[in-house]
Amino acid sequence: MKFLFPSRACHRVLGALAVLAAIARLAVAAEDSCITCHEHQKQREAFLNSAHAQAGVTCRDCHGGDGKLKDETAHTAAGFQRPDNKKAIAAMCARCHSDVRRMNPYGLPTDQLDRYKTSKHGEQLFGKNDQKVAVCTDCHGVHDILKAKSPQSRVYPTNIPATCGRCHSDAKLMAEYKLPADVVAQYKTSYHAHMVFAKGDLSAPTCVTCHGNHGAVPPGAVQVGQVCGKCHVRQRELFEKSVHAELAKNDLFKECVSCHGNHAIQRATPALFATACSQCHRPGETKPFEVRDRVAGLLRQAGEACAAATERVRLATVLGLATDDEQLVLQQAGTQLKQLDVLQHSLSPETVAPVAKQAGELAAQTLASVAELERRERLKRLALAPVGLFLSGIALLCWLKRRQIEREEKQ
Ligand code: HEC
Ligand code: HEC
Ligand code: HEC
Ligand code: HEC
Ligand code: HEC
Ligand code: HEC
Ligand code: HEC
Ligand code: HEC
Ligand code: HEC
Numbered sequence: 001m002k003f004l005f006p007s008r009a010c011h012r013v014l015g016a017l018a019v020l021a022a023i024a025r026l027a028v029a030a031e032d033s034c035i036t037c038h039e040h041q042k043q044r045e046a047f048l049n050s051a052h053a054q055a056g057v058t059c060r061d062c063h064g065g066d067g068k069l070k071d072e073t074a075h076t077a078a079g080f081q082r083p084d085n086k087k088a089i090a091a092m093c094a095r096c097h098s099d100v101r102r103m104n105p106y107g108l109p110t111d112q113l114d115r116y117k118t119s120k121h122g123e124q125l126f127g128k129n130d131q132k133v134a135v136c137t138d139c140h141g142v143h144d145i146l147k148a149k150s151p152q153s154r155v156y157p158t159n160i161p162a163t164c165g166r167c168h169s170d171a172k173l174m175a176e177y178k179l180p181a182d183v184v185a186q187y188k189t190s191y192h193a194h195m196v197f198a199k200g201d202l203s204a205p206t207c208v209t210c211h212g213n214h215g216a217v218p219p220g221a222v223q224v225g226q227v228c229g230k231c232h233v234r235q236r237e238l239f240e241k242s243v244h245a246e247l248a249k250n251d252l253f254k255e256c257v258s259c260h261g262n263h264a265i266q267r268a269t270p271a272l273f274a275t276a277c278s279q280c281h282r283p284g285e286t287k288p289f290e291v292r293d294r295v296a297g298l299l300r301q302a303g304e305a306c307a308a309a310t311e312r313v314r315l316a317t318v319l320g321l322a323t324d325d326e327q328l329v330l331q332q333a334g335t336q337l338k339q340l341d342v343l344q345h346s347l348s349p350e351t352v353a354p355v356a357k358q359a360g361e362l363a364a365q366t367l368a369s370v371a372e373l374e375r376r377e378r379l380k381r382l383a384l385a386p387v388g389l390f391l392s393g394i395a396l397l398c399w400l401k402r403r404q405i406e407r408e409e410k411q
Pocket of ligand 9: 243244247252253254258259273276277278279280281287288289291292347
């Protein structure tokens with residue numbers, strides 16, 4: 001600890017210096033005719049709070065012009081620009097953000113424009129000069145750009161659906177591209193959105209986690225599993241062993257999405273077995289339904305056995321029996337059940353059966369052990385019965401004796 005203090009104090013001094021430097025830079029910027037003349041305009045307010053102003057970027061760094069000229073000739077000076085189309089905006093931002101030397105001090109990557117060009121947005125803008133797709137400023141803002149990590153930033157996870165939704169919920173705009181306008185609404189109903197918005201769990205995905213931020217593309221059938229598999233690693237491994245894996249490689253099956261959907265993914269329950277498979281398999285096909293019934297059956301049996309054991313333990317506990325050991329075994333069985341939900345992605349009864357068997361055995365073991373507890377309890381009661389009788393007998397005798405004495409005293 002002792003060694004940390006000097007370095008911490010050092011950091012404080014450095015931090016204070018950085019703030020002073022930023023203020024000094026702003027003071028210099030304030031001498032710019034741009035900022036004094038545009039003083040009351042909304043750009044200034046927004047700008048002064050931005051990541052750019054805080055890093056000392058001035059109006060002229062983006063717009064050019066001459067900051068010494070005090071009248072509107074400032075605008076006509078060499079190099080002045082007000083980008084009036086989205087390609088020009090991308091070029092303006094990239095002048096710094098694709099420049100390794102400029103970005104190195106901030107540790108920022110310089111691949112945003114390159115990635116953007118591979119996205120559907122970028123392909124449309126650079127390939128077809130489509131001005132309706134998103135460019136840098138549509139996602140980040142213009143003068144009020146904040147650091148991505150700032151919770152107020154347009155690209156902070158909790159703000160992402162609204163940022164994309166400005167266009168992707170616009171029914172008229174989306175109709176022009178034959179795209180659905182309900183992706184944001186669908187996403188908001190999902191378990192993922194519930195985790196992000198209701199539970200504050202930022203490890204669950206928003207739009208850009210699945211689509212990429214600068215390279216926002218619709219994942220193709222092959223990539224879909226990789227997208228989900230980034231987080232759900234084990235499910236993906238097991239899917240790769242399933243009968244559908246080969247189909248997915250040939251674009252005939254959309255991995256996870258075929259059963260779970262994409263935007264409105266809900267908590268998965270065994271009910272999914274009843275609906276998912278018959279989306280594609282017709283009643284005439286025997287094999288798929290045979291496999292489904294075996295796998296789902298194994299899961300159901302294990303689940304029912306554990307539920308029955310849990311109920312039995314609960315009742316025993318209510319009756320005052322000490323069931324700590326049994327609850328421990330039940331916990332193990334619960335872990336096996338969770339594992340079964342994952343393992344069934346192999347669609348292989350051989351993979352599922354051993355764990356289902358273990359869970360069933362643990363449930364049976366619990367039942368047997370509760371039965372033993374109850375038997376011992378009964379024995380205890382039986383053993384106590386004669387003692388009870390004996391004590392009651394004594395009490396009766398005492399009472400009779402006392403009545404006799406009382407009667408004798410009265411006479
Ligand atoms: C004499 C005051 C004055 C000075 C100095 C000045 N501006 Fe302006 N500027 C204006 C006014 C007025 C407008 C037009 C209203 C508007 O669009 O906000 C304008 C418009 C602009 C526009 C939008 C142009 C367009 O085509 O829509 C930009 C960009 C701009 N100024 C940037 C700058 C920059 C950068 C500087 C410094 C190099 C600067 N201004 C200096 C007053 C000034
Ligand atoms: C990070 C680059 C950047 C900086 C720094 C910047 N601007 Fe801009 N500005 C833009 C872009 C890009 C546009 C075009 C926005 C559009 O058309 O969607 C723009 C547009 C404008 C406009 C046109 C009206 C509007 O709001 O769209 C004015 C006026 C303007 N800027 C003034 C300023 C002033 C004054 C400063 C300094 C206080 C400044 N800008 C700093 C990038 C910048
Ligand atoms: C004159 C060079 C320059 C131009 C032009 C420029 N930027 Fe920046 N940008 C910077 C610097 C420097 C930072 C500050 C980095 C920091 O403080 O971490 C920054 C920060 C950012 C950040 C925050 C990064 C983070 O840490 O999360 C975003 C987003 C951003 N710029 C977007 C844009 C967009 C969009 C445009 C075009 C409208 C643009 N920039 C134009 C230099 C520039
Ligand atoms: C479709 C929306 C979108 C577009 C278009 C977009 N960005 Fe971003 N940008 C994001 C998101 C989302 C993040 C946050 C990344 C994260 O936290 O994972 C980000 C992060 C950044 C950062 C912080 C560093 C980084 O790479 O993570 C910079 C700088 C940046 N963008 C600049 C740009 C520039 C320059 C352009 C235009 C060439 C651009 N962005 C276009 C959504 C977009
Ligand atoms: C300024 C409006 C706008 C914003 C903001 C915007 N987009 Fe888009 N996006 C479009 C348009 C328009 C298209 C249609 C392009 C096409 O298909 O030719 C599109 C296409 C897409 C596609 C490809 C769809 C397909 O199947 O062709 C994806 C994926 C996408 N956007 C994701 C996002 C994400 C994620 C965000 C937010 C981070 C976002 N977009 C923000 C306008 C926008
Ligand atoms: C859990 C991952 C995931 C999340 C989160 C997600 N998407 Fe998607 N999205 C997908 C997949 C996978 C597809 C491709 C579906 C397919 O091929 O059937 C897709 C397709 C799309 C398409 C093309 C639609 C079509 O029918 O062609 C758009 C546009 C889109 N998403 C936008 C968004 C937006 C905006 C958000 C945020 C509100 C979002 N996505 C959130 C996984 C996701
Ligand atoms: C053939 C249909 C099908 C496919 C393909 C599929 N799943 Fe599932 N998934 C299910 C069913 C059915 C359940 C419910 C099991 C239960 O609750 O008994 C489930 C449960 C889940 C669960 C919750 C239980 C657990 O495993 O923790 C997650 C997460 C999940 N799936 C993710 C994925 C991912 C990721 C993929 C792609 C790699 C995928 N699934 C592919 C049918 C499928
Ligand atoms: C950025 C990481 C991430 C990505 C990408 C992702 N998920 Fe999730 N997912 C989560 C988290 C976190 C949860 C909530 C915690 C949990 O139950 O595992 C979750 C929950 C789920 C559930 C519900 C699990 C349950 O307990 O019932 C399913 C089903 C699911 N995801 C499927 C998918 C599918 C399909 C995709 C791809 C289209 C996908 N996920 C992409 C992180 C992710
Ligand atoms: C998106 C469509 C789709 C969904 C959903 C789907 N399957 Fe399939 N499945 C296929 C296709 C296509 C084949 C290959 C058909 C063939 O070979 O005749 C296949 C093959 C199979 C096979 C191998 C059949 C054989 O004859 O060897 C089994 C087993 C199977 N699926 C089980 C299931 C189960 C169980 C579910 C639900 C949990 C399910 N499938 C959901 C499309 C799907």
